[in-house]
Amino acid sequence: MDTLAFWLPLLLLFVSALMGTALKRRTRDHCLKKFEGSKIILPTSTGKWESGRLKVFAQGIELTFSEAKKEPCGSVNSLVLHPNEVGQIPYFLRPAPPPDTRLGVTWERELQRIRRPSMTDRGWRAALNFYNMLRDAFGQAAQAILGAITKDSSFSKVKNSDKRMSEMQAGLTELVPNAWEPVLEKYRGHPIVVERKTSTGLIKESGILEDYSSKYLLVREVEVREPELLKFLEDNPKLGTKHDLVYSRGTSMIRHTLSEQSQSLTPA
Template sequence: MLNAFAITVIFVVVVTVVAAFVRGRRKDKCLKDFSGSLLTLQDTADKLIWGRLRVESTGIELVYGSPYKDNEGHDETSYILYKQEYPILKALIRYHDELDDEARKRREIELEKTYHPSTLRRLRRKIRNFVNTFRNSVIEIVNLFVGQVKKTGPGGKILAGQDKHVSQLQQELGPASGTAYEPLLEPHIGKKVVLE
């Protein structure tokens, strides 16, 4: 018979493996919609890069149509931007007139589904928003709990020596910027808004 400690360890290992698998397969939905399209990337230094977008869970790659020689004489075939470098990303531009007929049709279908969702799609979105809100609450509770244990609990000395690992775990558990579900923006889906 397994004791409580062994069951806890097994549970933690299984959850960690499943979470790692899901995290490794998860791609940004907006970027995924642009995957395979010819895009122009503009960074914060106003540098422009053109290529076909390839999206992975760890970042993006713009594959050039033909090799390009850089200032140092190297042949470049693509531009890679990791997730941590997204803050230097100013804009990803996909020109509508450069889309082929199939891509235009896919875009129109996606816009129609977004602007006029079916009952099932609305239900899925509400469930996903609830799960994301719940996840954000759990992450906040875990962060508060870890902070409290570090201050007062007997494990505080152990955690204090592991600050680097604890903060890394907290960053992995929760997104640093905002929440996964933004109720203020939800009613504005499909409408033109001004962002300042």
């Protein structure tokens, strides 16, 4: 019996640490995840742009270049950005596929589905919103259950047991997107205007709001208005004329909504 009392807390601690690690690896921002595997463009702190295939991790991102770039240290195949660097990126731009391709048709169908969601999509979103509304209650219930476990005298003797159990609880609640905001939820699938800060001042760009998280806004078919970015796109016609953007909420916000008849923004 004494042997079981000794090993059981250690086993529970090991399982909780394993679950916490596994859940933490899956907690990627769901707006950025929708650009996973796509060719994207992002601005750098030097005023230039980097492009490549996006891979999203829980702790950072990686851009894989289509061709190796020569550096003084050799040829590099990718660019790795860590969390503090990712947080400073104002937006991620994804060019839409050519309309006469299979990917272009899929992109257009996705846009129509966003604007006119099916009953299944509405039901799933309603369930997710219901969870987010009651998230605090779920969190308190989970904390009470885990607290009851950690109060066990044999378990409490294990070093860092409270910390490990708290990490597992945080992983369970963060695994599901939790940035439910009634104002933004109302205008998902509708044309909106994003106001964002640039080096030359505030600009406004219009598009279709697909989704949002605590850190980002995902907007489809954006009408780009930043002069530097417009010039870059004009100099690279292969990037097309339609673009999706993930905006950082640190520098951007939804300022207006648009009527369904108007997709273009008249300068204020």
